[in-house]
Amino acid sequence: MxxxxxxxxxxxxxxxxxxxxxxxxxxxxxxxxxxxxxxxxxxxxxxxxxxxxxxxxxxxxxxxxxxxxxxxxxxxxxxxxxxxxxxxxxxxxxxxxxxxxxxxxxxxxxxxxxxxxxxxxxxxxxxxxxxxxxxxxxxxxxxxxxxxxxxxxxxxxxxxxxxxxxxxxxxxxxxxxPPLNAVNAIKQGLSTAITQEKLVADYNQKIKQAKQAEKNAISKEAEIQTYLLNELGVKSTLTVSSKGLRFVKFKDIDDWSSKQTDPNNLLFSSKFVNKKIKEIAEVNPPTSFSKLDKDLEASFIPMTNISDVDGEVKLYSPGKVSLSSGYTKFQDGDLLWARITPCMQNGKSAIVQGMQNGIGYGSTEYHRIRTESKVLTKYIHLLLRNDMVLNSAKNYFTGSSGQQRVPKSFLENLSIPIPPELIMENIINTIYQKRGEIKLENKLSEELKKQAIIDFENIIFNTQAE
The missing domain is CATH 3.90.220.20 (DNA methylase specificity domains)
Incomplete structure (x- = not known):
């Protein structure tokens, strides 16, 4: 027993x-x-x-x-x-x-x-x-x-x-x-190495460094905006005056709203030829999976999978052709641009690449832009994430206050500078390099914030020993 x-x-x-x-x-x-x-x-x-x-x-x-x-x-x-x-x-x-x-x-x-x-x-x-x-x-x-x-x-x-x-x-x-401060620690016969005051100071120091990294990222983002416009010979017009008269040629009128900025002048370049996006790319081109095997794997990209900070796809979720009904469909190389508020204002857009079998589907709130040139697609993407474009697009919203969307016509009629491809490539490479620096600053900021909490918990709860 x-x-x-x-x-x-x-x-x-x-x-x-x-x-x-x-x-x-x-x-x-x-x-x-x-x-x-x-x-x-x-x-x-x-x-x-x-x-x-x-x-x-x-x-x-x-x-x-x-x-x-x-x-x-x-x-x-x-x-x-x-x-x-x-x-x-x-x-x-x-x-x-x-x-x-x-x-x-x-x-x-x-x-x-x-x-x-x-x-x-x-x-x-x-x-x-x-x-x-x-x-x-x-x-x-x-x-x-x-x-x-x-x-x-x-x-x-x-x-x-x-x-x-x-x-x-x-x-x-x-x-x-812990003791409130060093004076209290001495009174209690305890070490002054760790006090509430010291723990708070150490935490705040890391948070201060994290905020500085955030400021650095914001500053670099502003540099990108300025660099892009300067290279293209475009004057910044982030605010539109409502005072006085503004004359627009009848042939250039795409919409009768008085709030709207002339899409031909928004990014007008004095250095290069200017063309409407619909002249150089397809906006929302027909994309069908009807002839594909229902079990064929594809990538699923809901709006949450796109970073509004980096302008990249954070995650290509697994999907199948059979599950794509009712979603927006796209193919490798397409530029997805959020048309709905507040995603549009936040710059939520990305070029999709490396999807399962080269195809994907996702939110119905995407506009899709397709070109024959990877360089041109990347270049258009940079322009469409510019603050001038995003601010102007708000004036074209249609729908109710909670579900406002930018119509396809805004993108089609947006006139953009078209520099030679070598200049495009140079602009793209320079901005991508700066965006890499921004990523590092944002990553550093997040790591410092996490480390501030981790260090605090390690001391107070001995979590490092677990």
Whole structure:
């Protein structure tokens, strides 16, 4: 007869038992840095209930808390007569605010000056913060970590779709709390190497470097815009004056809207021949898969697969001819250009290349441009991502405000400079090189942001040891 072992039995001190959920107890296995004391959240957060009765003739600021640790922002400013719930609560700058419904999804943060004095309903909780114990920036940082999200998940109960944060459980959860600063560390007989102040400073330094990389990328993008127009002899007209008279030849009128910029003059070059795109390329050429085997593999490229930052396809998803019905169809070498707002304004366009069997399908919101020359296609792509073109295209929108689209005629009638192919190639190579530099700057920015959080978590939770 086998002797029963106790290897699967967990023992918990009664004094530490503040949630009788088995899952809660089994999940409560965090790897903390043992150099820091564990302090219950309730030691530095105290519930504040500043009641306010909404008056119809007064104006109020309302708060929104974005999930996924998005932070606290101003939702809107409305008159009291538009607010249904009359009994609400008032918040002030520096407080910690939590959505009791979406806390497990990262809906919490520190109240900013922008929303100071705003109102919230009973679905939100406000806490005063003892900043003698915790640095406000450290509090903001620690709430961005996966461990803090787990705290909120563990402290929430309810049905699948409506998990409510339990205040008592939440306030009893313990988090690692280094000394506030070097002075406090010395008073507590602890090392001054790691303090809340130092952790925040190290984090901010990396974020500062990340923001500088972003600025570098933006600056290089501006250089591309200027370089392209200068090389082509095109004058920049990013804003169109509505004052005075503007004369357009009758033969050049493609649309009667007074807001529209003359497509013949938008990119007019004083150095090279100018031609409409429809004279040198096909816009939305017929593309049929009807004669192809239904099981033939193809590439699927929904709008989300195209980067509006790089102007490239991020992912060629697997697909089949049999699944292409109802989608826009295209072939290798085609230029896809988003025609719908806001994708168009964001520059979401790309040249597709290397698709399965040279064919693909995707969003019905693509315009397609096809030429016989790879050089010409790349050149047109660069022009169509220029801010002047994107800004002008907005004036040609058709449809309702939420579903506005640029018509095919805008692309067909857009006149562009046509330099000799060697000059085109030189322009393309120069801009592609600069775009490569932009990619590196953006990549550096993202890596620095990630590393800032990773370094913070490694120190606080010993995650590097896991």
């Amino acid at each position: 086998e002797v029963a072992t106790m290897q699967n039995i967990n023992f918990v001190k009664f004094s530490e038992l503040y949630n009788w959920s088995v899952q809660y107890l089994l999940d409560d296995q965090f790897s903390y840095n043992k150099d820091f004391p564990l302090v219950a959240i309730g030691k530095f957060l105290k519930r504040n209930k500043t009641n306010i009765l909404i008056e119809n003739d007064k104006t109020y600021k309302r708060v929104t808390i974005k999930t996924n640790k998005g932070g606290v922002f101003l939702r809107d400013v409305v008159k009291g007569d538009k607010i249904g719930t009359k009994k609400q609560f008032k918040v002030k700058s520096g407080q910690f605010i939590v959505s009791k419904i979406d806390a497990r999804n990262g809906a919490f943060g520190v109240v900013t000056n922008e929303v100071d004095g705003a109102i919230i309903t009973g679905n939100f909780w406000t806490f005063d913060v003892d900043y003698n114990l915790i640095n406000p920036h450290y509090l903001s940082l620690i709430t961005t970590t996966p461990e803090f999200i787990r705290f909120c998940e563990k402290s929430s109960t309810g049905t699948t779709n409506r998990h409510y944060l339990q205040q008592d459980l939440f306030l009893e959860v313990q988090i690692p709390l």
